[in-house]
Amino acid sequence: MRVKVINKRPASVLQKKRVCAYARVSTDSRRQEDSLENQMETYERLITGNPEYEFIGVFADQGISGYCENRPQFQRMMEKARAGEIDLIITKSISRFARNTVTVLKFARELKELGVGIFFELQNMNTLSGEGELMLSIYSAFAQAESDDSSKNAYMTFQRKFREGVPAVQFDRCFGFRLDSEGNPAIDEREAFVVRKIFKLAHERVAPTRIATHLNEMGIRTKTGKRWEATGVFRTLRNEKYKGDVMMQKTYLDADRVRHKNTGEKDRYYIADNHPAIVDADVWNEVQEILDEKSLACKEKKESQKMGGNSHNTYPLSRMLYCPKCGATLHHRVSNGGRQIYWGCSTTIKKGRDKCSGIFVPEEVASGWQVSEPSTVFVKEDQFGRK
Numbered sequence: 001m002r003v004k005v006i007n008k009r010p011a012s013v014l015q016k017k018r019v020c021a022y023a024r025v026s027t028d029s030r031r032q033e034d035s036l037e038n039q040m041e042t043y044e045r046l047i048t049g050n051p052e053y054e055f056i057g058v059f060a061d062q063g064i065s066g067y068c069e070n071r072p073q074f075q076r077m078m079e080k081a082r083a084g085e086i087d088l089i090i091t092k093s094i095s096r097f098a099r100n101t102v103t104v105l106k107f108a109r110e111l112k113e114l115g116v117g118i119f120f121e122l123q124n125m126n127t128l129s130g131e132g133e134l135m136l137s138i139y140s141a142f143a144q145a146e147s148d149d150s151s152k153n154a155y156m157t158f159q160r161k162f163r164e165g166v167p168a169v170q171f172d173r174c175f176g177f178r179l180d181s182e183g184n185p186a187i188d189e190r191e192a193f194v195v196r197k198i199f200k201l202a203h204e205r206v207a208p209t210r211i212a213t214h215l216n217e218m219g220i221r222t223k224t225g226k227r228w229e230a231t232g233v234f235r236t237l238r239n240e241k242y243k244g245d246v247m248m249q250k251t252y253l254d255a256d257r258v259r260h261k262n263t264g265e266k267d268r269y270y271i272a273d274n275h276p277a278i279v280d281a282d283v284w285n286e287v288q289e290i291l292d293e294k295s296l297a298c299k300e301k302k303e304s305q306k307m308g309g310n311s312h313n314t315y316p317l318s319r320m321l322y323c324p325k326c327g328a329t330l331h332h333r334v335s336n337g338g339r340q341i342y343w344g345c346s347t348t349i350k351k352g353r354d355k356c357s358g359i360f361v362p363e364e365v366a367s368g369w370q371v372s373e374p375s376t377v378f379v380k381e382d383q384f385g386r387k
Helices: 030-048 072-082 101-113 132-163 189-203 208-217 230-238 281-299 346-351
Strands: 017-025 053-062 088-091 117-120 177-179 185-187 246-248 251-253 259-261 269-271 330-335 340-345 360-362
Touching: 017 030, 017 072, 030 053, 030 088, 053 072, 072 101, 101 117, 189 208, 189 230, 189 281, 208 230, 230 281, 330 346, 340 346
Parallel strands: 017 053, 017 088, 088 117
Antiparallel strands: 177 185, 246 269, 251 259, 330 340, 340 360
């Protein structure tokens, strides 16, 4: 019997393993940013220096908690793995990959089914090994417990500070304020001028949408240099910091690290006269009343009404209001289950907008008119778009 020896192929012709790395830091601080850059450079050297590896890239997320699955670079890495472009993922530790056991096991199992392994450097463990999942469950449970303990300790620290009246507020991100040389909140007069203007317009009952439009037309931008939106104006108007006070713990994290608005689930702490005010307290309070009135009016549904009898002689303004475009009378109309009541051009109502673009006057506007003779209704807007 003759035995033929078939020599193994040289390493150079073997198919290289396609390898990437994943890195993450949980804050946006400069020190963490430097750390992330160092991690990325280290991993690139590590992978490119191995002749058996093909470098696919380093995927890195900054300023995102490991409890969050929707991390942009993490999801990008997963998509490449699903597309069959990755064989191995290297990461520093289980806690860098994800912060809770469920998330770790979920993605580790999915990757294992795809034939993709995860190598955790700190634990010296590959998920494709025989005992990989068992050890992964144990280590990830420890990692989650450690993270939960740290979170609880941090929460207790903040609670103590809240009770002692020590605010935890980032004034450097609040439009109208800056931090002085000692790190205390101070008024930025250039931005404060805009804040006072916003409150002045709101006090005159100009809507947040109109205020945002006005600011953009004036070339005024937000703290981050972006255009103003109605939501940003509304948040400014509701912010108690502008009258010198601070409300702490407006939001909270649940057991899954999802942030919610605190509507009474947790204690809140209010500190009055904490810092210099930009807006007078009386003006601030009156603006809140105006916003509350508008909010209540939007929520209230008007009682459903039915048209009864002849609309031409049912209402005091019947046959008294005329369209400025075609001269037809304005008819009283009720639509959308009684939630919309208005006076509209009869030509538009009967024949459509192609015959006359018409005019529509809300009932709440026309109800205050004292009209003694037939009158044509014109629309006029002020600089804030109010009709």
